[in-house]
Amino acid sequence: MVVQKICCLGAGYVGGPTCSVIALKCPEIKVTVVDMSKERIAQWNSDKLPIYEPGLDDVVKACRGRNLFFSTDYTNAILEADLIFISVNTPTKTFGNGKGRAADLKYVEGAARMIAEIAQSNKIVVEKSTVPVRAAESILNILSANNKPGVSYQILSNPEFLAEGTAIEDLLHPDRVLIGGEDSPAGHAAVEELCGIYEHWISRKNILTTNTWSSELSKLAANAMLAQRISSINSLSAVCESTGADVSEVARAIGLDSRIGSKFLQASIAVFKRISSILFIFVNV
């Protein structure tokens, strides 16, 4: 199979820009981004996009109506897609086990149920949302529970590393793309399909392929290590205040050490919202 049609569930900060760049770089692929929110889709179809990211307007203008579509018709988009990104929100749980710390997977599970009910042909389902480890297994369980003859699924993990404010630059020139899949011939074939999409603009050496769980865990580990750096520099900031040192001078001095590097060393009162994800790494904890 060569992917000809892509559907993305979730037209947010990640789904919108990611699929716009895919549409730009893969003009032969039809990309449909769907959302339950009529208002959000209307904005994506207007001159005033729902989010501001440098460069996004130009990318959308170049592809919208050509091979990039924003729609609320998820039934058709799912039916015709060979590959489906799940790029829905994963907010922090507000009640129950893991309240205030764990990711709430209700939207991811809702998206999986939509696919299970609608799909009539084989699909590659790509977990793009940031999720706890083994979420791919939960998605597969939902899809398998609604088993239809002649319909099979491959689940891939393809976490997103973009940051708001630099989304287009991050998507066009990522440090790496990470794709995890099942360790089987069918799993490897699905991974190759997704690699083939990214290879339209990213060198193969920057596309890492792993097993599903390594990919899921790598995303959480990266978030945790970034959070740790901010936490460390914030602690140093307190030490600076009591010693008369200047935290920006200290950050510059330590950041010039190539083993440490200069990024993510700005002290602030920001709370890295994803720090909690490393504490709740597994589904159902």
Ligand SMILES: NC(=O)C1=CN([C@@H]2O[C@H](COP(=O)(O)OP(=O)(O)OC[C@H]3O[C@@H](n4cnc5c(N)ncnc54)[C@H](O)[C@@H]3O)[C@@H](O)[C@H]2O)C=CC1
């Ligand atoms: N915003 C960021 O900078 C980054 C976010 N992420 C992760 O990517 C995921 C998505 O994040 P955002 O795009 O920021 O979220 P968002 O809240 O901007 O967008 C998510 C969209 O999904 C829609 N949605 C929910 N359920 C749906 C369904 N069943 N079918 C269709 N649409 C549905 C919502 O209506 C919403 O518009 C999250 O897991 C987040 O942690 C990852 C990297 C960076």
Ligand SMILES: O=C(O)[C@H]1O[C@H](OP(=O)(O)OP(=O)(O)OC[C@H]2O[C@@H](n3ccc(=O)[nH]c3=O)[C@H](O)[C@@H]2O)[C@H](O)[C@@H](O)[C@@H]1O
């Ligand atoms: O999984 C997710 O949902 C996303 O979580 C983070 O996104 P976010 O939590 O929104 O955090 P960032 O915007 O990257 O930055 C966190 C905060 O730290 C602050 N920060 C950043 C860098 C720094 O040196 N110091 C500092 O205080 C920023 O101002 C910001 O308020 C990651 O950046 C995304 O790559 C990730 O995938």
